[in-house]
Amino acid sequence: MRETLFRAAQPTGTTPSEELVGQLQDPGLTRRCWEQSLAPTTTAPAVTASTHAATILWPYPAGTADCVDRATCADHFVRANPDYYVVTPLGLAHPDSARLLDGTKVVLFLPFEDAVAELTVAGNHLQMRGRRVDAIISELAPGYLWRHGILDLDPHQPSWPLATHLVNGSLIAAHKGQQAHHFTTYCRQQPGVAALDTIVVTTTEELTDALAQVLGDSRAAVIRPFSASQGTGVTFVDRDELTARGGTDTAGRVVAQISAALARKYGSPEAFPLIVTPFTDPARIDGCVTDLRIFVCYDPASDGLRGLPGMVRRAQLPLDDAGPVTAATAMTNLNAAPAPTAIPGPRFFPATDPRILAVLGLTPDDLVRLCRHATAIWATALQHTAHPDGSGRFAYGSVDFIIRQVDGVAVPVEMNGANVGSHPTVHPRWCHAFGAATTHVLTQLGFAR
Structure with a gap:
């Protein structure tokens, strides 16, 4: 079953330089960030273990290396719970797929694009081919379902109306307007950070x-x-x-x-x-604007959130002071369309590298503080969007910051949840944290004994 996950990941895109980012992270500074960024949280009590054959839908974005990140997290869960079967698009296409799904615990590991035509809502649960889905691992799921006419949702005040558990169920990652509200509330009380x-x-x-x-x-x-x-x-x-x-x-x-x-x-x-x-004009590498990703993981041992420094990304083209702001000069996202005249060389770098920190105008202590800010931003946001039944339980996410060029102030620009990728950009000793957090959440929700 574990190997099935990674075979499913083979047709997707890869970013080979990710391994060089993670392996070049400073282990000592990464440990400082992890240990000194704890933001305690209040979690709901564990749910009684499910007595029926549960179904967990584990979707991933088709055609990108983020599939491998999802596979690693699902692998952690399946290793801890070997009574679950893994079913991928290949299994669903098999004539005997009904037998695969009958009476067994299942992790459905597939792109949304392959699932959406067979997803329905019945009895307050999401269903796949008539089988109840008990949990889904992506808070972007409501948007997918709403856009495909499967779920009735108010996109201006989104909420998750189903009994199917959603990880992370707060929906903060889905609505960047809500994120901006949390940024404003948080940054108003904190020196060294500012909201847009x-x-x-x-x-x-x-x-x-x-x-x-x-x-x-x-x-x-x-x-x-x-x-x-x-x-x-x-x-x-x-x-x-x-x-x-x-x-x-x-x-x-x-x-x-x-x-x-x-x-x-x-x-x-x-x-x-x-x-x-x-x-807002950020610090630059090779004349290109940058952002910095801090991952946030739930730590079961401490009942709180901890931060892990990830990558610093740069845009594809330098941004001249008098030149136009375009996607090629301003977007750091690695999945953006390639710019024909993009400058050569790597586009993302280890955040703990002393040379990268110096270019950004940061010190190691500044990076530790950024990790504290990232965990506190998520912890305070979750506190204000808490679900009494625990359906909003948090596994992992991230905060993307820009370091403002004019004064070095850190500006949070986006929160990503359990849909966020590029996990291999953290130091290898901490790559397990994403899967461990997800497995713990699913266990607390009653899907493992």
């Missing part, structure tokens, strides 16, 4: 007004859609480019562009709500 001004829009007309407001004070605006990952739909509007084009129907063009991206990736063009923020 954020506008949530629900119509094209509101987007027009928001762009005018943001571009009055910033060289560019960043627009992000609800419940999307891997940079899908993220769009930049440059002030000078807008002026040169006369600004005619810019908002309509942006909405159409985002809608097309969402339709290609998620099957539905529904764009709103959109989240608009000013572009």
